[in-house]
Amino acid sequence: MKVLFSFILAVVCIFTFSAAHAEDILNGAGASFPAPIYQAWAYDYNKATGMKLNYQSIGSGGGIRQIESRTVDFGASDAPLTPEELDKNNLIQFPAVMGGVVLVVNLPGVKAGQMTLDSNAVCKAYLGDAKYWDDPSIKALNPGVNLPHTEITVVHRSDGSGTTAIFTNYLGGQCSEWKTRVGAGTSVKFPVGIGGKGNEGVSNYVKQAPAAIGYVEYAYALQNNLAYTLLKNPAGKVLAPGFDAFKEAAASADFDPKKHFDLWLVNAPGKDAWPIAGATFILLARDKKDSDMKTVKFYDWAFKNGDSKAEDLTYVPLPKSLKDKIRAYWKEYGIY
Amino acid sequence: MPIIERRNSVDFVFSVITAVASGVVVLLILGILIVLIHESWLAINHFGVIRFIISTDWDPVKESFGAATAIFGTFVTTVLALFIAIPIAIGIAIFVTEICPPFLKEPIGIAIELLAAIPSIIYGMWGLFTLAPIMAKYIEPALQHSIGALPVVGILFQGTPMGIDMLTASVILSIMIIPFTASISRDSFNLTPAVVKESAYAIGTTKWEVVKNIVLPYSKLGIYGGITLSLGRALGETMAVAFVLGNNHQITSSLLNAAATITVTLANEFTEADKDLYLSSLFYLAIILFIMSFIVLALAKFFLLKAERKYSR
Numbered sequence: 001m002k003v004l005f006s007f008i009l010a011v012v013c014i015f016t017f018s019a020a021h022a023e024d025i026l027n028g029a030g031a032s033f034p035a036p037i038y039q040a041w042a043y044d045y046n047k048a049t050g051m052k053l054n055y056q057s058i059g060s061g062g063g064i065r066q067i068e069s070r071t072v073d074f075g076a077s078d079a080p081l082t083p084e085e086l087d088k089n090n091l092i093q094f095p096a097v098m099g100g101v102v103l104v105v106n107l108p109g110v111k112a113g114q115m116t117l118d119s120n121a122v123c124k125a126y127l128g129d130a131k132y133w134d135d136p137s138i139k140a141l142n143p144g145v146n147l148p149h150t151e152i153t154v155v156h157r158s159d160g161s162g163t164t165a166i167f168t169n170y171l172g173g174q175c176s177e178w179k180t181r182v183g184a185g186t187s188v189k190f191p192v193g194i195g196g197k198g199n200e201g202v203s204n205y206v207k208q209a210p211a212a213i214g215y216v217e218y219a220y221a222l223q224n225n226l227a228y229t230l231l232k233n234p235a236g237k238v239l240a241p242g243f244d245a246f247k248e249a250a251a252s253a254d255f256d257p258k259k260h261f262d263l264w265l266v267n268a269p270g271k272d273a274w275p276i277a278g279a280t281f282i283l284l285a286r287d288k289k290d291s292d293m294k295t296v297k298f299y300d301w302a303f304k305n306g307d308s309k310a311e312d313l314t315y316v317p318l319p320k321s322l323k324d325k326i327r328a329y330w331k332e333y334g335i336y
Numbered sequence: 337m338p339i340i341e342r343r344n345s346v347d348f349v350f351s352v353i354t355a356v357a358s359g360v361v362v363l364l365i366l367g368i369l370i371v372l373i374h375e376s377w378l379a380i381n382h383f384g385v386i387r388f389i390i391s392t393d394w395d396p397v398k399e400s401f402g403a404a405t406a407i408f409g410t411f412v413t414t415v416l417a418l419f420i421a422i423p424i425a426i427g428i429a430i431f432v433t434e435i436c437p438p439f440l441k442e443p444i445g446i447a448i449e450l451l452a453a454i455p456s457i458i459y460g461m462w463g464l465f466t467l468a469p470i471m472a473k474y475i476e477p478a479l480q481h482s483i484g485a486l487p488v489v490g491i492l493f494q495g496t497p498m499g500i501d502m503l504t505a506s507v508i509l510s511i512m513i514i515p516f517t518a519s520i521s522r523d524s525f526n527l528t529p530a531v532v533k534e535s536a537y538a539i540g541t542t543k544w545e546v547v548k549n550i551v552l553p554y555s556k557l558g559i560y561g562g563i564t565l566s567l568g569r570a571l572g573e574t575m576a577v578a579f580v581l582g583n584n585h586q587i588t589s590s591l592l593n594a595a596a597t598i599t600v601t602l603a604n605e606f607t608e609a610d611k612d613l614y615l616s617s618l619f620y621l622a623i624i625l626f627i628m629s630f631i632v633l634a635l636a637k638f639f640l641l642k643a644e645r646k647y648s649r
Contacts (some may be wrong), residue, residue, distance in 0.1 A: 032607070058607060059606070059607025059608050060607075060608055060610060061606075061607055061608050061609045061610045061615065062607055064610060077610075079610065151496070153496075153498070158578075158581075158582050158583035158584070158604050159583065159603075159604035159605065159607075159608070160396070160604065160605045160606075160607065160608030160609060161608055162608070182397065183397030183398065184397065185396055185397045185610075186396070186608040186609075186610060187396045187604075187605055187608065188395075188396065188397050189394065189395040189396070189397065189585070190584075194498055194500045194582050194584070194594050195500070195582040195583045195584055195594060196500075196582075197464075197578055197579050197583070197604065201464065201579065204464060204465065205498075205500065208468070208469050208472065208499070209472075209498060
């Protein structure tokens with residue numbers, strides 16, 4: 001009897017304890033792409049304020065569903081929701097951090113930054129219309145590069161991912177045939193090519209397969225020493241990928257707080273803007289002001305103190321103009 | 337308290353606990369089935385049963401889904417894996433029970449069981465980084481030049497070898513299921529009455545004849561059971577295959593093409609399935625796999641029971 005009693009006492013203690021502590025924990029769930037930076041920020045934030053962030057990287061689809069059912073304080077999604085979807089579920093959204101997507105190739109003698117592509121050439125390769133590397137669409141952009149008459153091995157993601165969503169939106173925005181034949185989304189029906197699981201899978205296949213082309217997040221191209229290509233943006237300028245080009249994309253893009261920042265950061269109009277970038281978004285419930293304020297506090301702190309950490313992990317911090325827009329947006333909803 | 341009464345009450349509590357424990361299992365399975373049906377109801381209504389099973393379309397953008405490609409991939413990789421694994425596994429079992437010197441029996445047995453204990457994600461990573469390049473560079477070109485040049489069977493080896501295909505996936509699967517088939521076959525072989533074997537040796541039969549005419553017929557049903565259990569494992573295997581199959585929803589004649597299985601589709605697409613019908617279709621795929629696995633395991637149980645009855649007499 002005594003044992004039983006002390007057991008019950010212990011259980012009760014544990015429960016009250018965790019209930020008392022629940023106030024200092026912020027629960028988030030969603031996209032896996034920004035998980036490392038959210039966790040890094042959370043670590044520093046915890047040291048600075050004592051507040052804990054528990055972020056589960058379960059994928060954007062899961063993040064959206066969790067915030068819709070209000071089981072977390074915030075959801076995270078790589079794809080922005082449309083204003084209609086947000087209204088339907090009484091949500092608001094804002095971008096938190098960005099990433100750039102680059103094209104990588106594996107051709108003998110071609111090093112990083114030596115090859116130039118544009119949306120037309122990439123689109124043709126991914127549709128299977130351009131079968132060989134010496135296709136006129138590629139040749140015209142690369143007069144100085146020795147392009148072999150070998151078949152292009154197209155590599156894409158096999159799993160659903162925000163990277164694919166960004167990439168397919170980029171193609172869809174410039175190449176009407178892609179839009180009608182394939183479309184854009186987290187996973188699409190690619191007409192040609194092999195699928196790699198995750199950025200690491202695509203990197204690995206591009207490395208292994210002769211004459212391959214693939215798309216990966218910028219960080220993976222750097223880590224794996226892959227030969228990334230230059231891209232010609234809609235303004236007609238040939239650019240190398242890098243933080244400045246990604247940031248310029250965000251600065252020149254028309255993020256509209258009235259539309260809850262619903263925007264794909266592709267084919268941004270800026271002269272020096274990298275054409276394939278994407279922001280990742282935070283979703284909040286309009287009816288849960290308390291947890292919204294806690295979340296906003298965290299991201300406000302991260303906007304102020306987290307830029308260098310983000311760049312260390314090859315994420316692109318938002319430009320100042322956009323951060324100010326987001327703060328005004330928070331104020332409008334009374335959570336800042 | 338009298339001892340008898342006390343023992344009865346202890347007995348009663350004990351039987352209640354065990355009954356609850358086993359009842360929970362049945363409830364869990366029913367619960368899973370109900371949840372699966374509930375979650376996939378949207379897709380079941382939208383596509384129907386027959387249309388979903390025979391449709392080869394899997395297009396998340398246009399929200400048109402069909403299970404045929406995934407069922408095809410599941411079927412081909414599983415059958416091919418069994419095709420590779422069964423002869424090897426039975427060979428191992430024969431060696432361990434009949435041929436190998438006694439001091440080697442234990443280490444080989446342990447090695448086989450360890451193979452079964454390796455987590456499947458490790459097979460997956462090994463497959464992606466080690467096996468796939470080897471398949472693409474050496475084994476698949478060699479197969480293309482030998483078997484691929486033959487008529488009819490040659491169809492199976494067309495295309496550029498990339499190492500990301502049904503053949504590589506089947507090889508990994510076969511390595512994973514060898515321990516199951518091997519250890520169950522070994523146990524069945526051990527059930528062969530020693531008297532019968534010794535009599536056969538006494539009248540001058542060779543080892544090969546003993547294995548062929550006495551051991552194998554005696555343990556036939558046990559081997560079937562082992563194979564069916566491996567089949568169940570191969571059907572449900574996910575991570576090992578997810579890395580090397582490519583998740584391409586297509587039905588092709590060549591084994592050197594990427595494909596998708598039901599589990600691979602689920603593992604790859606579940607987290608980012610953002611539309612209701614998409615998610616519901618994934619649950620629908622899960623039901624199909626659930627039913628397939630259920631049938632396979634029921635068959636395995638049937639064979640094992642039959643074998644048990646035969647030898648317990």
